[in-house]
Amino acid sequence: IxxxxxxxxxxxxxxxxxxxxxxxxxxxxxxxxxxxxxxxxxxxxxxxxxxxxxxxxxxxxxxxxxxxxxxxxxxxxxxxxxxxxxxxxxxxxxxxxxxxxxxxxxxxxxxxxxxxxxxxxxxxxxxxxxxxQELIAKLLTYMTQQDTTSSLKQATLEALGYVCEEVSPQDLQQDQVNAVLTAVVQGMNQKEHSSEVRLAAVKALYNALDFAQTNFENELERAFIIKVVCETAVSKESEIRQAAFECLVSIASTYYEILEPFMPSLFNLTSNAVRGDEEPVALQAIEFWSTVCDEEIAIQEEYGGADEGSSSLHHRFIEKALPSLVPMLLETLLKQEEDQDQDDSMWNLSMAGGTCLGLVARTVGDAVVPLVMPFVQENIMKADWHNREAATFAFGSILEVIIQKLSNSDSKALILQSADQMMILFLRVFACRSSSVHEEAMLAIGALAYATGSDFAKYMPEFYRYLEMGLQNFEEYQGFKNTKAELLMPYAGNLLKFTEAVFRDKNRDEGVTRAAVAVMGDLADALGPTTKALFKESHFYSDFLEESFQSDDDQLRETATWAQGMIRRVFLS
Structure with missing residues (x-):
């Protein structure tokens, strides 16, 4: 040995x-x-x-x-x-x-x-x-000794950060937590320490935040901690700025309830980072807002959206920031990278901004629609593919909200006012083969069909060509039909009117006929017994199926047989 x-x-x-x-x-x-x-x-x-x-x-x-x-x-x-x-x-x-x-x-x-x-x-x-038990005290002496080198301070802060990551908050005494927080906050001081020490300090603070519950309950202490983090978020070193924003994301998640006095400063800080900083920093700035959305969505879900139950906990930060926040996020959508749609693992500014915009829509509902629609209309006809894709991505981000809110909100009127331009514009995007958001474009067309009801028939001549293209690309067609059943239900009647408009047009080709027959089968399949009354009222469907059975197109006859089976199952249920 x-x-x-x-x-x-x-x-x-x-x-x-x-x-x-x-x-x-x-x-x-x-x-x-x-x-x-x-x-x-x-x-x-x-x-x-x-x-x-x-x-x-x-x-x-x-x-x-x-x-x-x-x-x-x-x-x-x-x-x-x-x-x-x-x-x-x-x-x-x-x-x-x-x-x-x-x-x-x-x-x-x-x-x-x-x-x-x-x-x-x-x-x-x-x-x-x-x-x-003496470990924390020993590490802290390294931070306070006069002759301690920068490298020892950096390693000490790193060790403190790892200790906080490894142990549970209940394992440290409050005086130990206070001492750790004091050490890491002092370590972030730009005047005293090297960039390596400051980076280690910010990372240590990130791991120590879970321990700081008592400190964040104290108004002066939390104000001091957040002030230091905000100052650090504008350091000249991008790695330190990124780490500081990671701390702000964690604070938003862990201490949402104390954020209100700091939100104006935090908006300016994050906005400047999103618009002008390096991508890793900007991504964390967007993540801050996504995290605030997550917190507010969780509060709404817990209280069932009841204002009186959640008013004291729900500060409505997203709603208040909406007029400034949405334009900032829309700007990020224009920053796509080449071949972004080919790489599922890629995470960049436009993807983060689009994800955050979707969370904003979930948080505030249809209030987001009037802020997004002008951007869609302005950009969807631009020659640059960045603009066209940004427009469809923006619409896709708020699509679910639109579907949920159309039946009883002002946003329906807003969409109906511009339905003609919207339909033409979305068909153009859908026709563009370089687009990475064909599924969103097809869903957008579906949303307009829901909104306009039987009036959608006037768009059919132009839509036929694209619907046939969609059938040739099965994934896109699936995107059109695989809308969540609970979202489809309020618009099932309009979809049947949509297929009736196809049936009445005797100049249609077989590809469009197949699509319309498949839509009837899809409705019966997805919604089951809830469509029984609709099919009873819609007498055309049996004539449409009968006509399809007479066709020379084997694929159409096969689709009609399947659709008939789905509809029969509805009536037998």
Whole structure:
């Protein structure tokens, strides 16, 4: 064992050898050492990590193995490792912990970083057991000592952040939380510290926010914390700005109820970031508003939208910010990237803005419609594809709200006033093969059909060509018919009138006929017994099916047979 401890540097280096035989032998030696004497194995690794004379490669692997000896993703394995650490001789544990704290001052950045992670892993085991209670105080002394280097402060703040990430709020005393918050807020001071220290401080604050419940209940303390975060959000380093906005997102989620006095400043801050900052920062600024939407939607759902029940909790930040917030989000829609529709994993400003706009629509309902429609009309005819896609994306974002609100709101009148222009414009977008939002365009046409009812027949000659194109692309047609059943129901009658308009037009071609017959079957299939009365009142459908059975088109006859089966099932239910 002693030899292994003395030779651990060579074994760790050999374990990274490109020669498989050497690597396998070294891995076996490490495993043997670990199994024969775990306490000394862990001690040897901590000594290796802390030794400035050792090669970076051996120190790095020592740190990784040490960390993996304390934690695992699998909960059963994690508990097993915890119990092993608990059973180690306290004297050896003390040496390991001292070694870790010493490494926080290493001039080698990777060693400091690994040590801060391992320190937090040990803390996650010991602090809940009321052990290593002096850790927080010890770390805080590193922040206050006159001769502390920037690198030690940075590693200390990183360790504090990881400790807060690893342990639960109930595991720290309030005086410890106060001290941590004081240290990280001081660490964010632009005048005193390097950018590395300030970045570590902001990241540590992010992890410490869950612990700050008592502090956020105090008006002066929360005002001070938010003021410092806002100041940090305009730092000259983009990475620090991004981390500060991440803190604001977390504050919006955790402490929504205290935000009101800060919202004017936060709007200006986020608006400037969205319009003028680098994309990673701007994305977090949009995420702030998406998070506020999430909170307000949750309040509305909990109280069933009742004003009297939610008034004290629901501050209506989105509603108040609407006239400024919506234009800001619409601007982001114009910033699509080439081939964005080809990459599902891509997340950029236009996608974040569109997602947020959809959440805004869910939060405030049809109040968003008059703010979005002028943008749609202005951009959908532009030559630049960015504008056309932004227009359809904007309409798609508010589509569900429009469908839900059309039957009883002013937005119906707004849409009916411009139905002619809207239909022409959306058909143009749908005809554009470069568009990534064909499904939204098809749904938009469906929404107009719902809104205009039987008047939609006048659009059919132009719509025929695109409906046939939609049939050729099955996914787009599915987008048109797979509207949620509960949203379809109020407009089922209009959809039947829509198909009747097709039936009455004797100049239609087979592709359009197939589509209209399929719509009847889709309605019966999606809505079931609730459509019985509609089909009873709509006498044309049996003539339409009969006509289809006489066709020479095998596909039409097959569609008609399926639709007839769906409708019969409705009457038998």
């Amino acid at each position: 002693l030899n292994m401890a003395m030779e651990i540097t060579q074994i760790l280096l050999a374990a990274q050898s490109p020669d498989a035989q050497i690597r396998t032998a070294a891995e076996e030696s490490l495993k043997q050492f670990q199994e024969q004497n775990l306490p000394h194995f862990l001690l040897a690794l901590s000594v290796e990590l802390s030794n400035e004379q050792k090669p970076p490669a051996s120190r790095r692997l020592a740190g990784i193995i040490l960390k993996n000896s304390l934690d695992a993703k699998d909960s059963i394995r994690k508990e097993e490792l915890t119990q092993r650490w608990v059973s180690v001789d306290p004297a050896i544990k003390f040496q390991i912990k001292e070694s870790l704290l010493r490494t926080l001052g290493s001039p080698v950045a990777e060693a400091r970083h690994t040590s801060s992670q391992v320190t937090a892993k040990v803390a996650s085991i010991e602090i809940p057991r009321r052990e290593w």
